[in-house]
Amino acid sequence: MPATLHEHALFAGDPVLAGVHHLDLDIEPHAHDFLEIAVIGAGHGRHVTSQGEHPLRRGQVIVLRPGAWHGFRDCAGLTVANCCLSAQALRAELAALHDLPMLRRMLWTDPVASGTHGVAVTTADPAAAEEAIAEITLLERDLRAEPSRPGRVLGRLVTVLGILADGRDPGQEALEPAVHPAVAATIARLEAAPAHPWRLDELARSINLDPTHLGRLFRRHVGLTPLGFLARLRAERAATLLAQSTLPAARVGAAVGWDDPTYFARRFRTLVGLTPTEYRRRSRSAARPQQGS
Structure with a gap:
């Protein structure tokens, strides 16, 4: 994963960052200033947040708001797929994501709830998680393509978010109205x-x-x-x-x-x-x- 975790150094003006990583070493608790979605695949490890240490399970989806912090311990062949969104972009070209109830709950409501410290952990259907990891792999490829593919990147991002939203409890998001x-x-x-x-x-x-x-x-x-x-x-x-x-x-x-x-x-x-x-x-x-x- 990246050697620095600050938006201005990582994103270079792009709204999205993505990568799939296989961890066998501890990742010390750290903070960053963008929104991160981490999808857990195969392997073992423990997640460290302000709420303590908890075993990671395949299919977990971790959403961290800007300002949140976390780390990983006791990693053994742990697959973590990251899809990161620029905080600046979330206020600009990606702001429309907030208008979609299923994404609003996943990216905004759950992780900013009282006492969460900007971190929300949910579980998606394992098949949905694997599909999301595969799409994040393709998103990483599209981000590296020359010439750039902004349309394809945006489409792939929406696909990843849609897969993860569909993998959650389908009833809860369906009841949420559009923002007043x-x-x-x-x-x-x-x-x-x-x-x-x-x-x-x-x-x-x-x-x-x-x-x-x-x-x-x-x-x-x-x-x-x-x-x-x-x-x-x-x-x-x-x-x-x-x-x-x-x-x-x-x-x-x-x-x-x-x-x-x-x-x-x-x-x-x-x-x-x-x-x-x-x-x-x-x-x-x-x-x-x-x-x-």
Whole structure:
């Protein structure tokens, strides 16, 4: 897997990164600033997250939001297929993925839920997982093709995501409605200016809704309150700054809207599972050559 785990170095302007890896060595816990989907194939190993260590099983699908961290231990012939999406692209050319209920739950709702620290682990049908691994192999090939094949890459990405979504519990996603326009508009405002000192009444007033009603809509469509979503957004933006810059932690917090350094450290640890200093250390340790992500 890549020797560095920072978006600006890995993606080189592309929205997607992919690879299939066979691990026999431990991968130390590390952080990164993009969205990662890891599909587990054959072999053995243990997954390390803020929730502890757990045995890996064939067919597991691990989704990590930007700012999340993980590692692998006791690996023996472990197959891990990675499909990584640029955080910048998720706010731009890949933003439409959020409009699809089955993908919204997999890539957004589940991993940003309270207490997950940006990590969601589910299990797909083993046949679906193997099919997804095969498609990720082809996606890796298409990404390396000369001349570039952006249309084929996008099509392959959607295929991978569709296979994994279909391999989950089919009933849960089918019940999810399309994102309410008021929720979409509020998300756009928050993403455009996460450092603004937003209040719920201000957000509700901007879209002519009662604050309580907006809160209910957000919980239904996002799984968080508007301000809970804002906190997660700030934590992800802070993780990017911690990984990619040398700004002191206090200035990072202020840059994303948390002016009080103590409060920033507390909120970041609650949402990510590490203090800002620990996160920066792990994101930098990822620059050492490794076989996995």
